[in-house]
């Protein structure tokens with residue numbers, strides 16, 4: 091399997107299918123061709139004969155590195171500025187193995203120069219001293235989430251999904267999450283930092299371990315609008331909405347405005363980074379995946395709102411995984427789903443239209459354009475049963491469906507990987523429940539939820555039966571879901587009936603619970619930090635362990651509502667931004683401190699005294715020194731700090747628009763790179779000193795941007811910077827008042 095399948099080993103001796111150990115083969119010497127691949131794709135006539143050679147040649151070479159600039163508009167502007175003024179000049183004229191390096195350049199089809207590409211080999215990036223600044227930039231900015239390394243073509247599906255701030259978005263096969271990150275950024279693009287967007291993104295993956303990778307990705311995004319779930323996409327649960335509910339989801343079952351189905355696939359468009367694909371490629375792999383891909387797409391169709399948009403994508407070139415899935419699903423839904431013509435979007439992106447005809451290959455290597463010529467035994471029994479689903483529909487039907495509106499991206503067109511994308515709109519309801527709801531909405535707006543009553547009542551009945559055990563509840567739920575699905579299926583008799591979900595592993599962490607705003611500990615935190623009423627009190631949650639909580643998370647209202655509706659039906663792996671962490675500091679003003687991830691979100695709602703505006707001098711002192719004494723800071727800054735009780739968190743802010751409004755301040759009195767976004771840095775106020783309280787990566791990034799110094803993260807020397815970084819180490823060894831404390835013996839911040 092391609093992405094999401096077993097890990098491919100790189101150049102090591104592995105075991106063959108018969109269990110024998112294979113000899114060690116160096117990565118560079120792995121085969122980069124496959125006869126069956128050539129034969130199969132030559133028969134598909136994807137491109138002309140001459141162009142096919144060009145395409146295969148491109149597929150045998152290494153993929154360039156590409157990355158995306160992330161974050162709010164202002165942050166993105168700052169990173170763009172750094173690339174232009176600092177990074178590109180830093181590698182100008184540098185040669186690798188006798189050839190001058192190619193400077194990074196923006197991908198011309200990506201909006202606002204926010205995606206970049208370059209072809210410097212990995213080994214050179216790591217080892218060449220002339221590239222150390224460039225390398226440090228890539229590493230630290232990726233870690234702190236200001237840039238995201240992502241294959242160029244994989245950036246296309248989220249762009250075409252056209253996500254807005256009020257959308258409910260579902261990413262059905264989301265891990266490791268590079269596209270999810272783009273969806274979240276689009277959701278937040280125009281958001282006011284004090285008010286989370288009205289929409290949300292559910293990032294789902296069937297594989298629990300991979301869903302946990304999403305958690306890491308989401309933590310870099312610091313969004314209160316994301317929920318990570320762990321379901322098979324084809325069994326993503328129905329979430330019922332009670333009849334009394336109003337608002338964007340006032341319906342029987344929660345539906346999404348946008349759905350991304352970036353399904354598991356053979357990944358034969360990824361040969362430039364997964365060289366092993368050449369060795370293992372065989373046509374049967376696509377036949378094996380087609381039914382799952384098709385089930386995921388069908389489930390997405392039910393979960394999509396009428397008028398909503400979904401994108402189906404793979405990193406495979408194979409029509410069996412692409413046009414075959416799209417054509418057969420569209421055909422079954424009888425006109426309710428339509429391919430969107432996106433030929434005018436991203437005009438600089440070179441692409442080819444979807445195929446109307448293709449062939450399938452049998453075991454003997456013969457290609458067939460109809461099932462009639464395939465004999466039992468030419469393929470496995472399960473493939474034989476399904477042959478029609480792997481082949482095109484009748485030519486007239488393919489025309490009607492406009493299959494050419496699908497998008498094929500080939501590696502040689504613009505030096506990328508291969509990709510397939512279909513943008514689909516739902517133009518009519520597909521299930522009986524939806525149809526009933528639509529009819530009722532026409533009759534009377536007040537009756538709009540009546541259709542939900544049956545489902546919601548049954549659900550309530552289940553919840554009320556408290557004496558029955560969990561197993562029975564689950565079985566009843568499944569029955570209710572099946573009843574729901576069979577209504578869906580009645581609407582289109584030829585559609586698949588969902589299998590019963592496989593046994594799914596038990597989630598390994600305590601579930602999230604919403605904290606009661608009247609609960610003593612939470613109230614103490616709110617009172618201490620003067621949290622204003624501008625933040626809804628009911629959006630704070632935690633995982634409770636031994637009747638205590640260690641961290642407090644914050645979610646947007648849309649997420650809270652969905653989680654409350656979903657209840658135990660939804661397997662939530664993670665959600666929210668961590669805003670407070672228990673600090674266990676003796677005599678601290680509050681048992682909880684502000685944490686770095688949550689500062690941007692919480693800052694607009696904090697009492698003013700916890701936000702200390704600083705100029706460049708104070709910013710420099712804080713970044714250059716370990717726990718500087720107050721006396722090293724400006725008088726104004728000292729006065730502001732002293733207004734806060736000792737041993738507590740504060741946020742230090744440097745606002746470039748206030749301190750250098752017209753760009754007239756001399757260079758030595760302003761940050762190394764021109765900034766437009768405000769820097770908000772959580773700090774720990776000791777008895778006599780103040781220290782920056784961010785993790786290593788954040789600190790390296792700040793030091794590079796503000797002071798223009800590249801910090802060697804492995805540095806163990808005695809320089810102030812290395813000390814500073816070490817003192818922020820996440821290992822919970824030093825706490826305030828401990829022997830490792832800062833200058834005044836009590837100021838070292840609690841560990842992050």
Ligand SMILES: C[S@@+](CC[C@H](N)C(=O)[O-])C[C@H]1O[C@@H](n2cnc3c(N)ncnc32)[C@H](O)[C@@H]1O
Nearest residue numbers: 093094263265266267268269296297322323352
């Ligand atoms: C192509 S990858 C997704 C890549 C991801 N969209 C990204 O951009 O980072 C496919 C993912 O589908 C997941 N997967 C496999 N079977 C699935 C299923 N039945 N339902 C949902 N996810 C599934 C795999 O674990 C894998 O993470």
